Amino acid sequence: MIPYRIWAFVICILSESYGQQFTPGCSFYNGKCIYNVQLGNVESCHGGNAQPEPNVRDLSGACTCNDVTKASVDLNNLQTRVDKLHKSMTDFKNQLNNVSPKTNSYQGQPDGENQKYLDILDKLHTKEDILNRTNEEVTRILQTASTEIKGLREKLKNTTGELATCQVSMGGTHTSQKAPVADFTTFYCSFQQTDLCRFTQDRDDNTDWTRQSSSISTQSGPKTDHSYGNGYGYYMALKTINTPKSSAGKTISRLTSPTFKPASNYCLRFWYTMFGKDVDTLNVYAKVNGGRGYPIYTRTGNVDPYWHFAQIDIGPEYTKSSFQITFEGSYHAYKVHHYTNSHYTYIYYNDDGNIAIDDFYIYNTTCNSLPAVPADSLLRRVGNETTYYTFHKTPATWYDAQVTCRKENPRSSLAAIQSASEQLFLVNFINSNLELTIAGQNGFYLNGNDVDSESNFKWINTGYPEIVNYTNFHQGQPNNVGNIQDCLLMEYPADNYKWGDVSCTEKHPFICETMMP
Ligand SMILES: *[C@@H]1O[C@H](CO)[C@@H](O)[C@H](O)[C@H]1NC(C)=O
Numbered sequence: 001m002i003p004y005r006i007w008a009f010v011i012c013i014l015s016e017s018y019g020q021q022f023t024p025g026c027s028f029y030n031g032k033c034i035y036n037v038q039l040g041n042v043e044s045c046h047g048g049n050a051q052p053e054p055n056v057r058d059l060s061g062a063c064t065c066n067d068v069t070k071a072s073v074d075l076n077n078l079q080t081r082v083d084k085l086h087k088s089m090t091d092f093k094n095q096l097n098n099v100s101p102k103t104n105s106y107q108g109q110p111d112g113e114n115q116k117y118l119d120i121l122d123k124l125h126t127k128e129d130i131l132n133r134t135n136e137e138v139t140r141i142l143q144t145a146s147t148e149i150k151g152l153r154e155k156l157k158n159t160t161g162e163l164a165t166c167q168v169s170m171g172g173t174h175t176s177q178k179a180p181v182a183d184f185t186t187f188y189c190s191f192q193q194t195d196l197c198r199f200t201q202d203r204d205d206n207t208d209w210t211r212q213s214s215s216i217s218t219q220s221g222p223k224t225d226h227s228y229g230n231g232y233g234y235y236m237a238l239k240t241i242n243t244p245k246s247s248a249g250k251t252i253s254r255l256t257s258p259t260f261k262p263a264s265n266y267c268l269r270f271w272y273t274m275f276g277k278d279v280d281t282l283n284v285y286a287k288v289n290g291g292r293g294y295p296i297y298t299r300t301g302n303v304d305p306y307w308h309f310a311q312i313d314i315g316p317e318y319t320k321s322s323f324q325i326t327f328e329g330s331y332h333a334y335k336v337h338h339y340t341n342s343h344y345t346y347i348y349y350n351d352d353g354n355i356a357i358d359d360f361y362i363y364n365t366t367c368n369s370l371p372a373v374p375a376d377s378l379l380r381r382v383g384n385e386t387t388y389y390t391f392h393k394t395p396a397t398w399y400d401a402q403v404t405c406r407k408e409n410p411r412s413s414l415a416a417i418q419s420a421s422e423q424l425f426l427v428n429f430i431n432s433n434l435e436l437t438i439a440g441q442n443g444f445y446l447n448g449n450d451v452d453s454e455s456n457f458k459w460i461n462t463g464y465p466e467i468v469n470y471t472n473f474h475q476g477q478p479n480n481v482g483n484i485q486d487c488l489l490m491e492y493p494a495d496n497y498k499w500g501d502v503s504c505t506e507k508h509p510f511i512c513e514t515m516m517p
């Protein structure tokens, strides 16, 4: 006897309306601005009878952003249908797999029930065949659509030059789940700003912090700033001064933030380096009513040339009234014997050590309530490494893209692709998403660049430049056309997003990556 349970299952499968959903469809461009991609009309498509929709505009006229936006909405709808299709195909296959082994045991039993089973299996195979053909059709449609979109965008660029503006509205159609809008604001400073974001030098100290770009020396200071990781970026540094001093003792310098409004809590985050043998201490204070009190953060000594992350909760005792943040750096002098006028004297030097800070964030909430990762991000775990990617379809210059990444999370940067499997992971994800496939026709920026030294491409996500070892350049790239191509772009969508170098001021979509500590 076949258990009732299995019968119910099989009947359930057959009564599902797969037939409707799995009818292959077509895609056509037909020289019009608006795409019409359909599923379920195979005769009218392949019979050449496809009629353009009455309101479709002819390409001999100029296409507008509205046309591209409408096309992208149509394609979004298609994406939704394709997603559903894939899901029901998978479910269907799973159900089929569950049923098949059970039915085998009834084969050869010459009863009526077994015959019914074989009939059902027959029908299931027919469905599977349709399903397989539909799968091929969907793949074909996606490929055609992406080619057509490319044509449409090129046409638009040729006729109106509206490319960049349109992509903004295309980006706006994305509706997948966003993180809830948190009730906090962020103050961020990359120290790229010449007004130092209204930070000011204290007057009751020995010297000033300086706004610095590039490395200070090989024995001290960071190699580059933290925001951009190359000579374009700036950071704040307390530099030793190689001048003899008459006495020992610390040289102290303070830099104070603008004033922050009262709130129940604040969270402070920043990056710092402390490198060189004369480095003494970095203290951070929450300055209330002009008084510094005791430090809320202290780090002492010669650490290393790398950028380090600091995070400090600032409780209500400090934040119930207006307050400022003060960074206090110090270095010490060392004693040397000096031979002058036939005798030895002592002189004190401090010539080796710098404290630097960059990428300052302050949020009017507790550190715990800040999102751990950027909203809407894609997770990848390899071994013990966890990375989140966010995809930005709105084109930006390499510099603006990098800062957008830094702003979304202190550990975020434009992505660095450091293996073939990471490249494949990203390319597969882009290809699985129609909107990203559309945006990707214009490439995706990575963080690699040779801004500092021609043809020496470096990854800069950690703020400590690293040689780009794994590469995936398209044939003939990098080629530094016009001597101005310094930034890496996943430039060739038709060739698995192989890389090229482009001018960093060109605007392209981009991928950010947040590496978890
Ligand atoms: C459907 O595709 C799968 C995987 O390619 C294959 O194993 C199966 O035989 C195909 N089914 C039919 C009915 O063609």
Ligand SMILES: *[C@@H]1O[C@H](CO)[C@@H](O)[C@H](O)[C@H]1NC(C)=O
Residues within 6 Å of the ligand: 151, 154, 155, 158
């Ligand atoms: C756009 O312009 C380029 C260069 O002028 C041309 O090769 C291309 O065919 C044009 N594309 C369309 C869709 O008109």
Ligand SMILES: *[C@@H]1O[C@H](CO)[C@@H](O)[C@H](O)[C@H]1NC(C)=O
Residues within 6 Å of the ligand: 183, 184, 185, 263, 264, 364, 365
């Ligand atoms: C943070 O500041 C913004 C702007 O002043 C305010 O709207 C918001 O309520 C504040 N959030 C908290 C948690 O205090």
Ligand SMILES: *[C@@H]1O[C@H](CO)[C@@H](O)[C@H](O)[C@H]1NC(C)=O
Residues within 6 Å of the ligand: 383, 384, 385, 517
């Ligand atoms: C991750 O794994 C690598 C290689 O196994 C190891 O060297 C490294 O210390 C691990 N890192 C962490 C954070 O566990």
Ligand SMILES: *[C@@H]1O[C@H](CO)[C@@H](O)[C@H](O)[C@H]1NC(C)=O
Residues within 6 Å of the ligand: 467, 469
């Ligand atoms: C990259 O290559 C350089 C020189 O070939 C080597 O020193 C460095 O360790 C490599 N880095 C990585 C991350 O493999």
Ligand SMILES: [Ca+2]
Residues within 6 Å of the ligand: 190, 191, 192, 225, 226, 227, 228, 233, 234, 235, 358, 359
């Ligand atoms: Ca900076």
Ligand SMILES: [Ca+2]
Residues within 6 Å of the ligand: 477, 478, 479, 480, 481, 485, 500, 501, 502
């Ligand atoms: Ca190039």
